[in-house]
Amino acid sequence: MVLQQGQPVAVWGRGIPGKQVAATFKGQKATTAVKADSSWKIELRPLKASFDPAVLEIVSGQEIIKLNNILVGEVWLCSGQSNMEFAMRKIGKLQSPPGAGWPVKELETAHNKNIRIFLVERKKMAPDLTHAGWSVAEDDALRSFSAAGYFFGKELQAKLKVPVGIISAAIPGSRIEPWMPREAFTVLDFFKKQTDSTHKIDGDPGKFYNTMIRPLIPFALKGFLWYQGESNCFLNERLQYTYKMNALINYWRKEWRNSALPFYYVQIAPYYYSKAKDRPYTVFSEPEFWEAQQAALKIPNTVMINTMDLNDNPADLHPVDKWDLGKRLAQSALSKTYHASAATPMGPVFKTVIIEGAAMVISFDYTGKGLVSRNGKPLNCFEMADEQGQYVPATAVIKNNKVWVSAAGIKKPGAVRFAWREDARPNLYNKDGLPALPFRTDSKLMAAFKPE
Known part of the structure; x- marks a missing residue:
């Protein structure tokens, strides 16, 4: 895996109450006692980026856990629905590239050991919090991984020259509400009003947060990438969606104990929402939903990625060009987060x-x-x-x-x-x-x- 550089790094788990736990990594050793509820957490001092594979050793009594092949660099979490989940194998199926430079053979050529990926699988995370799913971004592991997340990581690694870790936690068709618990909404005045359906909280709050996001906390991150909104657009949401984004961003930042974590999100792709015949709601205008997304730019340290030119077929809800999307996300990070690029982080x-x-x-x-x-x-x-x-x-x-x-x-x-x-x-x-x-x-x- 990859650990985040330049921040305290949490190591945590469960053990026998009262027993001592020691963690050793790159010359550091820290200890703590297991709490009465069986939980423990150790924080390592901030680390420097390193391509040298290292071992994290955790010892409690006679029990020893060794995690091998760990690099130190930059770590990002990408989440959302189907366009974020959109897997690399779908790009590999392209037969006739529509334009020059389309990486239809990326799965054959991707062998960069310094890009590591972790695919959060909901069924595995609830009973097993060991985070054992880290892989090098190649072969079968890459086939099932987020294309947008991978191309973001590839561009970031090439420009920053440090290891990059990408975590993908996305569910096709998911609304925004399941990605945070109900308490994320109830602290906002907007949702306290409850005057009409606009202020109503539904959509299974916490359903995916509890099994796919919460188990990741407090793994040290540099920031978040978010590509979601199609399901809420089909519900004809407008201002309420902006406040739901407000709730999500606030809550994730609070849980990671960093109110300044970058949150870079993607405009839902151009699509004929008004022509959809299989939805129970009347959708008047996708541009109004884009406007609702754009309003969230008022929240500090956010960027919105434009996709107006990344879908050649508005009848396709899942445009395949995720490499340019990944590059735009990376450009945002390189410009606004890392100050490593003179380019603007987003369009006008x-x-x-x-x-x-x-x-x-x-x-x-x-x-x-x-x-x-x-x-x-x-x-x-x-x-x-x-x-x-x-x-x-x-x-x-x-x-x-x-x-x-x-x-x-x-x-x-x-x-x-x-x-x-x-x-x-x-x-x-x-x-x-x-x-x-x-x-x-x-x-x-x-x-x-x-x-x-």
């Missing part, structure tokens, strides 16, 4: 709007070296509304690193929206190659969300 995000005559001038955060049309063509996917709220296609141009938007026939603009379609393929990017997030200038949801 709507900041402010002012009216200049018949034009609306849009400013953005995360412009990096500047805004650009990716294909050199006029900017697309912009619409402008008049004072009555009627939207029409608009013209948009980049001037002084801002976007000026106008529309024929509208002399008094009311609002602008961008990429406000499930199948939008906008060409507004920053020069780091990252697309701008969808937005609307008159969003009530963005103003309504107040992080707790």
